[in-house]
Amino acid sequence: MSESLEEQSLITNDKSNILLEAKNISHSFDYKLFENINLEIKSKESISIIGMSGSGKSTFLNILSSLLNPKSGEILYNSKNLYTLKKKDLLNIRREDFGIIFQAHYLFRGFSASDNLNIATLLSGENIDKDLLIKLNIDFVLNQSVGELSGGQQQRLSIARVLTKKPKIIFADEPTGNLDKDTAKIVMDTLFDYIHNNNAALVLVTHEEDLAKQCNHTYKLENLQLKELK
Numbered sequence: 001m002s003e004s005l006e007e008q009s010l011i012t013n014d015k016s017n018i019l020l021e022a023k024n025i026s027h028s029f030d031y032k033l034f035e036n037i038n039l040e041i042k043s044k045e046s047i048s049i050i051g052m053s054g055s056g057k058s059t060f061l062n063i064l065s066s067l068l069n070p071k072s073g074e075i076l077y078n079s080k081n082l083y084t085l086k087k088k089d090l091l092n093i094r095r096e097d098f099g100i101i102f103q104a105h106y107l108f109r110g111f112s113a114s115d116n117l118n119i120a121t122l123l124s125g126e127n128i129d130k131d132l133l134i135k136l137n138i139d140f141v142l143n144q145s146v147g148e149l150s151g152g153q154q155q156r157l158s159i160a161r162v163l164t165k166k167p168k169i170i171f172a173d174e175p176t177g178n179l180d181k182d183t184a185k186i187v188m189d190t191l192f193d194y195i196h197n198n199n200a201a202l203v204l205v206t207h208e209e210d211l212a213k214q215c216n217h218t219y220k221l222e223n224l225q226l227k228e229l230k
């Protein structure tokens, strides 16, 4: 059944399911990276950010994911301004609601793969999802220590750990960077399935335009601005 124009506009303007909102974000290091950027991310939605090396994609992701206070502007999570929250409240959001998948995996290296996953289950109260590990093809490395795993296995273990935590938003910086094409597809399908099944959202930074275009919205960071590619 087709929706009337009025219904369509109500859906488009519906702000009730906005999880994260960037308002007038500007940042610079040695040079200006971006200026007055606005962005909304809704639950069940995936967005991707592409742009030239050095354009500031990772910096913007750090700002969105509570890790870097921007020079100006606000990041609202469930309408709360992240950077004016009490430190304890910010840490709770980061620990419980945000799933951060960065190139450095932040795994506990002296520990086994299963120890690393058990830490996430303590936070979520969930059990380790065996099917997820099988899907990511790391179910057989559980007893090995992190240092013995290949770069790609560590990457998938860190993704499994993040998903085990059951985050509301996943921030992923080049999550398939170390992986062959088939494994990269498995990882992306896993992330898309996760957000769909858990009413979560995904913010993806990538160099790969084909991958970026699999998201609901694709943005390019260029000339200090974030422009949606249609």
Ligand SMILES: Nc1ncnc2c1ncn2[C@@H]1O[C@H](COP(=O)(O)OP(=O)(O)OP(=O)(O)O)[C@@H](O)[C@H]1O
Pocket (backbone or CB within 6 Å): 029, 030, 033, 051, 052, 053, 054, 055, 056, 057, 058, 059, 060
């Ligand atoms: N903590 C920092 N201190 C100073 N300069 C920084 C810092 N973090 C990033 N930069 C600089 O900001 C610029 C943008 O870096 P950023 O990593 O955000 O770009 P990017 O678009 O993600 O690049 P790439 O695609 O190569 O990963 C770079 O010139 C980088 O050197």
